[in-house]
Amino acid sequence: MSENTLTTETTAVAKTTTAPATLLWAIVAGAVATVASTFLAWTWTTAFPGNLTVYGYPAPLQMLTLVGAVLTAAYALAALGIKGFGWLIPTGARKALWILALGTFVTTLFTAISIIVELGALVDLEPGAGVAVVAAAVPAIAAYLLPDDTRKAAPAKPLPSWAEILVIVGAFAVGLYVVTFGIDTDDSEPQLFIAYLILVGFAATALAKSGLTQRLTRITARNRQVTVASSLVMAIAFPFLQQSGDTYTLIAVNILIFATVALGLNIVVGLAGLLDLGYVAFLGVGAYTAALVSGATSSAFGVQFPFWAAALTGMATSLIFGVVIGAPTLRLRGDYLAIVTLGFGEIFRIAMGNLDGTSGPRITNGPNGIPNIPHLEFFGYNFGESHTVLGIELGAYANYYLLMILVMALVVLVFSRAGNSRIGRAWVAIREDETAATAMGINGFRVKLVAFALGAALAGLAGTVQAHVNTTVVPENYMFAGPVPPNSAFLLAAVILGGMGTITGPIVGSALLFLIPAKLQFLQDYQLLGFGIALILLMRFRPEGLIANKRAQLEFHENDDDQLAVPEQRQSAEAGTQADGTAKAGA
Incomplete structure (x- = not known):
């Protein structure tokens, strides 16, 4: 050379x-x-x-x-x-x-x-x-x-x-x-x-x-x-760091309500694989139940339960609705189940608007809803009033925010325990292949009904708090798709966007889907357009969701290991191939 x-x-x-x-x-x-x-x-x-x-x-x-x-x-x-x-x-x-x-x-x-x-x-x-x-x-x-x-x-x-x-x-x-x-x-x-x-x-x-x-x-x-x-300490610290009082704490409260309902839907969709398009109706069942038994002036029952009793009543009523709706419909699969659940959601909203004493019995006050729901009160602590804690004044929404932290912690505990239990594994088996799961001895109908009922109960629990936060309940809050979440379409999108089958995924998805419309209200006319574009991009570049579980990640990226090999290793492999070719040519 x-x-x-x-x-x-x-x-x-x-x-x-x-x-x-x-x-x-x-x-x-x-x-x-x-x-x-x-x-x-x-x-x-x-x-x-x-x-x-x-x-x-x-x-x-x-x-x-x-x-x-x-x-x-x-x-x-x-x-x-x-x-x-x-x-x-x-x-x-x-x-x-x-x-x-x-x-x-x-x-x-x-x-x-x-x-x-x-x-x-x-x-x-x-x-x-x-x-x-x-x-x-x-x-x-x-x-x-x-x-x-x-x-x-x-x-x-x-x-x-x-x-x-x-x-x-x-x-x-x-x-x-x-x-x-x-x-x-x-x-x-x-x-x-x-x-x-x-x-x-x-x-x-x-x-x-x-x-x-x-x-x-x-x-x-x-x-x-x-x-x-x-995570719990940081979440509790949030209202204490607010410089503008309750101005933005209301957004945080609604995000927690939205995320709690999305976690309940995640049991139905993410774990059991049941496409439910009317899930927001269970949130409405809990909210209406709490409004009727919490002493609202326009309530048809004229009773006032303490919150723990109202919350249990809302959960139980939602669970009953989940069983009643799920028993005849969960024998369906796929698109047929989605259509039936969508119909249930619309029937609930229309029924709540007709129970006004004219079109039907006077129970829900029709389209006017149930206003003047009193604020919660625990042991003399009124959630509707400001209180000074550790030298910092907490407003009404800060009180409800701290309550929702406890509710979400309960829902996360239920989700994690159920997902890791025997029935949780059965849900996953049904989601992956119902025919194979049934052949292995899993009672598919019963397992799906438990998932449907549990998800409905968790949505009902969130609804009881939502009724007191908003102090009014109207049918328009529980549509399939509307300008303001939570509604069934946004709840389903939050689960898919965040990552089905995970805990943190729906929380992140709910936060994004609620916070962005709340902050960018000037784009309200183009909100659904931007929402659709975002979902298309997500499905293209990250189909498993923002925070995916390991199973979904492996399914969608099973060939990534070959693509992400170390460049030096690829170069050495190519050099080795060229050397072998040269040696063979020389021989």
Whole structure:
């Protein structure tokens, strides 16, 4: 081999080695410039919501760009091998880096475009906004040019138990802050909430692609009791962190009600595989029952049960309805069962509107519903009044929020115990193949009826609380599809979006499907359009849901192991194949 050939090969190897490092340092430089741009003014007038005219102090919209740039820089430093950052990239840095850099750029660009659209001219942008857009584009372009370094995560070094506890507590604290930030965004600033959704979506995807989410999941699995306790403490701490009183706590209460009902539906759909399109009717049964027996002035019964009795009555009534409706219909399967349950939901809503004393017996006051439902009272603690706890004033909705935390904890306990029990395994067997399960001795009808009745009872429990939170019950609240959740369509979507058969999946799906319409009310006319587009994208890129169980993940991604093989292994395999071919040719 000649000296010129050796020189050329050495130069090529050097370029291959230094190119990623150059790109990574470009990413770091662009991220630092992006951070600096958030301390500049992005517009000259306060007419744009959020006041982006201040120098030296980032506004909330600029803070989102700052956070994205800091995360991008951290991942770039991890890819460079800087000590102390390697734990960020168990499965490689390139995908996570590109997603984070792209998310930061999209968030920044969205803010700049919003300023132009809101104020009406390009000249309304200050130079700081231009610097931010250009600086954020540099890491996005550089990260896209990086070579793929995807690899299987090496076994993590074992941490002391106290360190794992700190990791869990820290993760939940960050999660609480992120959720609180999103709920607390001012309704008059929809740009802030949209930018928040963009950045959180990209960041969550990046954490999953880097393998960090999987490692955190393993840590929480090893410390279940600490995980449960941390999640409960963080959830209880939410109303104490609200700076605006009950303004946004009502949204949190409705999210919990929505999520509790979705968990009940998850038993029917996610575990037993029964497509129920009228499930919201069971929520209405519980709500109407509680309204009739809780002392409402327009109640036809004129009785006032204590809440525990009203809750049990609502659960029992919903369970009875579940058995009565399920007994003749659960012998059907698939589309036929879906049509029958859809009919039941519509029959319930119409019946509640006709029991007004004219079209039928006077029980529900017809379309006017049952108003003036009194607030709950436990041992002299009135849920409708403000109370000072630990020096912090809690309003009425904060009281109901804490009550719903207890209700949800009960529902989660029932779901987890039932799912891991003998009947839970029978539900899964029925869902996977009812014919095979029946051949193995499982009584399919009885198992499905238990799932239907249990799901109805849990929905009825949530309905009893909803009646007192809203202080009124009307038939229009329990439609198959409507502008405001919960309704049957949104409940089913929450289960599918979050991940069927899991506990956290429907909770996350419910939070997204309730929070987004509540914060983006100006898009109400296009809400269903956006909802449909989101479901199409979800089915295309993540058909198992945002938080999927292992079975669904394996079913939908059974070939991913071959696709995600380590690049170096693929290259060595290809080199080995070429070497074998050369040897055979030489022979």
